[in-house]
Amino acid sequence: MDEKFNIQKSIGGIWDKMDGWLDSIILNLPNFVLAIVVFIIFLIIAKYVSRLINRLLLRKGSQDSIRQITTKVARIVVIAIGFFVALGLLNLDKVLTSVLAGAGVLGLAIGLALQGTLTNTFSGVILSFIDELQIGDWVETNGFAGEVMTISLRNIMIKESDNNYVIIPNSKIIDSPFKNFTRTPRSRVMLNCGVAYSSDLEMVQNLTKETIDGIFQQRGNEEVEFMYTGFGDSSIDFVVRFWTDVTKNKDILVAKNTAIIAIKKAFDQNNITIPFPIRTIDFTNKLSINKPKGDL
Known part of the structure; x- marks a missing residue:
């Protein structure tokens, strides 16, 4: 009998609890609906705010990465504000405090676990805003x-x-x-070469500078520079430096290609030799099998 009474009492307690929850839901239903409406409004506001910021940055000529990051951050901030306002309408101050405290602990744990990812994220923000x-x-x-x-x-x-x-x-x-390469429209190109030891070095210097200067126009304080750098194994080496338009690595290769063709033609017309490495092979054979039998 006591056991049956306890079961009925437990069931009655459950019904009373559910009845209290139902009453609480009915009483807070207007606030709940209002919170949902407010959150939806903030979602719409976040959408239009991100579009507005994107248009403003687009007018200012900001690069794509800056616009993308700025609009995403603005949208997240507006949505977060809407979320906390909605919780406030529900009179969930304790829940709001718990959410903020939990977010702090969770943020610390995530920060420790994702140090490399967060480092890349902050680095990406920095890279997006540097010229x-x-x-x-x-x-x-x-x-x-x-x-x-x-x-x-x-x-x-x-x-x-x-x-x-x-x-x-x-x-x-x-x-x-x-x-x-793109930040500087003009760059100095350096080309290394060498001439035979029998060459007239002053003539080589003047001819090379005139050839380069005739192809690549030097501006302002720019000039074609020619310096001998040393005595090589089979040539006297030099470097010629000149300025040209460069915005990528291919521009340097194209400039060197043009300069090499022009210098080679100028040297050929003036009988100036660009020597190639020379190797001396010694065929001396001192093996005993080649000696006379009497010397064995």
């Missing part, structure tokens, strides 16, 4: 060279001359030097 690296630039970094195609929160993607893509983590770019 020294933008989408479309031709760069050399970490042993790779190519055109910057995208700058994301985790990595940058460059397209090399062989039409292959390379993904480099943002932290590698921040921590390592990189060379940007």
Whole structure:
């Protein structure tokens, strides 16, 4: 009998609890509906705010990576504000406090577990806002060279001359030097060569400078520079330096190709020799099998 009474009492307690929950839901239903409506409104506001920021940055000519990151951050901030406002309408102050405390602990745990990822993320934000690296630039970094195609929160993607893509983590770019060809429209090209020891060195110097100066126009304080660098095994070596338009590595190769053809033609017309390495082979054979029998 006591057991039956206890069961009925437990069932009655459950029904009373559910009845209390139902009453609470009915009483808070307007606030719940209002919270949902407010959150939806903030979602719509976040959408239009991100579009507005994107248009403003587009008018200012900001690069794609900056616009993408800025619009995403603005959208997340507006949605987060809407979420906390909705919780406030539900009179869930304790829940709100618990959510903030839990978010702090969770953020700390995630930060410790994803140190490398977060480092790349912050590096991506930095890369997106510096003028020294933008989408479309031709760069050399970490042993790779190519055109910057995208700058994301985790990595940058460059397209090399062989039409292959390379993904480099943002932290590698921040921590390592990189060379940007596009930031400077003019660059100095250096070409090494050598002439025979019998050459008239002053004539070679003047002829080379005149040849290069006739092809590549030097501007302002720019000039064609010619210096002998040393005595080689079979030639007297020199370097000629000149300025030309360079925005990517291919421009340097094209300039060198043009300069080499022109210098070779000028040297041929003036009987100036560009020697190739000479090897001397000694055929002396002192093996005993070649000696007379009396010397054995």
